[in-house]
Amino acid sequence: MISREQSTKQTAYTDPEALAEVLAHVADLATETDTEGDFPEEAFQLLAQAGLLAVTLPGQPLDHTQGHTAQLLTLLKRVGSANLAVGRVYEGHINALLLAQLFGNPEQRQQWHADVRQHHLFSVWNTQADDGILIHELGGGRYELEGYKTFCSGANWVSRPLVTGELMRQGHKSGWQMCIIPTERIAPLEADARFWKPLGMRASASFKLNFTGIVLDESDLLGKPGNYFQQPYFSGGAIRFAAVQLGGAEALLEATRLMLRSMGRVDDVFQQMRLAEMACQIESGNLWLTQAGANNDAWLHDGTDPARIVAYANMTRTAIEAICLRVMHLCEKSVGARGLLRPLPFERIHRDLTMYLRQPAPDATLVDIGRWVGHQTTATHDLWT
Template sequence: MNAIHSVSSPTPVSIPFDSPGQLNPLIQQIAEAAPETDTEGAFPEEAFNWLAEAGLLSITLPGHELDFNRGQTARLLQLLKRIGSANLAVGRVYEGHINALYLIHLYASPEQRSNWYTDVIQHKRLFSVWNTQADNGVRIDEFTTSTGDPAYRLTGTKTFGSGGKWIQRPLITGDLRATDKQGWQMAIVPTEQVEPIAQDERFWKPLGMRASASFKLDFTGIHLKDNDLLGQPGDYLRQPYFSGGAIRFAAVQLGGAEAIYEATRQFLATLNRTDDILQQTRLAEMACLIESGNHWLRAAGENTDRWLAEGVDWQKIVAFANMTRTAIEEICLRVMPLAERCVGARGLLRPHPFERIHRDLTLYLRQPAPDATLVDIGKFVLTNAQLSDELWR
């Protein structure tokens, strides 16, 4: 197993984003712009310009407010939730950006880190992680250039490439076939230095999340240098980082449920229905569900940082992440029909936001292997001798 690089962190840049109301203007701005990009082939480019201006593309880098080296996962999850509450498509792509930066934090060399962090800080470049593929997935074949230097030729496609052509630094995975190493390898493609990546927009005809621009992309003919490879074969799947990352997309999902909850309250106030006892009962249940999700996120963030620092069994970290993911999915699935009953058919018509948010959240909840996730939780608790009161301490 390769050592995970770490770097010392300077004094954090102060961005008190989680103080009361600090992010509200930005969140409202992104939310108000969301309907404009709710079409296939569109992308919320303006929203990411706003995130860059606010310093949120670089917020997890060394010396910044949520520096990965400082154990700020609970606060990061709250940030992801807030952005998801504004626009789930923006939240999905932003989470991919954070995911890529975390993998760089874990596995990059100091030189690579310096280069990729410069891409974010100075050039405001968007990163993402594109791992999903169909039968004709990506291969990474080593070859020698005319100058005798090692290089790599890509063939094959990725599906669900969120952000598409708007991502300047996609982190992709593929089957590496080289002389001295083979396996599932990460690489970061410097898009302005290689041939254009063929983009098939016909692939993306979704129920929701249209603005995430999750196209099919063909990397055939792309050439990479040795320094474009990230980590070693197999690092991408290393636990607890692979499965433990589910808490990040769960945070974005909860943001969608929270947006539905807030829109429901506003809709009922507009209709002067806040005195209706049945509406009060539904809103009470929604409030309990949303706050339950917040407790899950807080515990997941705090436990992840503490357990990683203590070096506990990675299976415990993954099991709690899986529970968080499962619980928040269930919370979202319960909030949506409650909101539907509150607002009725009238509320599900455009330009009200319910119709779009419901479509987006319905699709975004469909994450890989939910049944296997439950099985893994069950295996962990059934094979652990600790009392339930002690198991997650």
């Protein structure tokens, strides 16, 4: 849970100056937690106090039940631009709230919404290795967890982790089940210290955690087995991490412009060419996000085949990965070796973005797009209209 030093303001989201101020402060703090084992707690206090943890709750400016996906993606990009590690954890929080909204019953939703207003931080921890999670049914509405999750961003700073695992009923596999753990009811989760030695994203604190022995009630289980993989929500969510990633690339362009200006190098034609290409790349990313957000809302509303939504999300994710890689390369060439020295921000953002661009199954994602496009009988012009 993120501690409350001041009361929550209504929300900074609707006040552009207040939002810019909060995000500038988050960016200023980024170097302080760029260490393995650290977590940007102060940045999350700022987001909580600014009302941004609750911004997608019903009645709030980005109410999940009312669409607003393009605006949400822009917000995720801006948080990622301030600090990619904060963006990663914030995206997990938003994702968990969406899943709670989609699959929670009214009593659960009411409880979890109240928890968000109390500044509880949520997350989604699905990734695991060979020693992943089993959820054993004990009878009498009780369940016991066994096993580990890897890449648990936010680790013990998260007080409402959404954890997935194989539900075991009478010793038999019954499907992939979600649960949300109220961590005040359990001992701190034990971390495997050998796991988290990353290239970048240190401050995301994406530890390997042990859940063995945790006992939950029926009311802690979210939805039915298999709901987690329901499309288009499962793969379609890639547009959110793509938004955070684009924020990292945007921060690189911003820092490049500032550095070149400070050195009197913006009138050099080669630097201008690189700046031009970086600007085109970032704006292409913005257009992808805007269109992906608009399509997501319109297509969910009109009942479009989920596979089409997933295909568009997969294209968005793939395109933004390429954009980020290109921007990193252009940025390195523009600022040169001296730009890659601390305390300048380039090396941290470069490490963080390199790490965060590694998302699941990129090859299969591309193949899925090709398969979907190849099998459509509509004219190419009408694939996305």
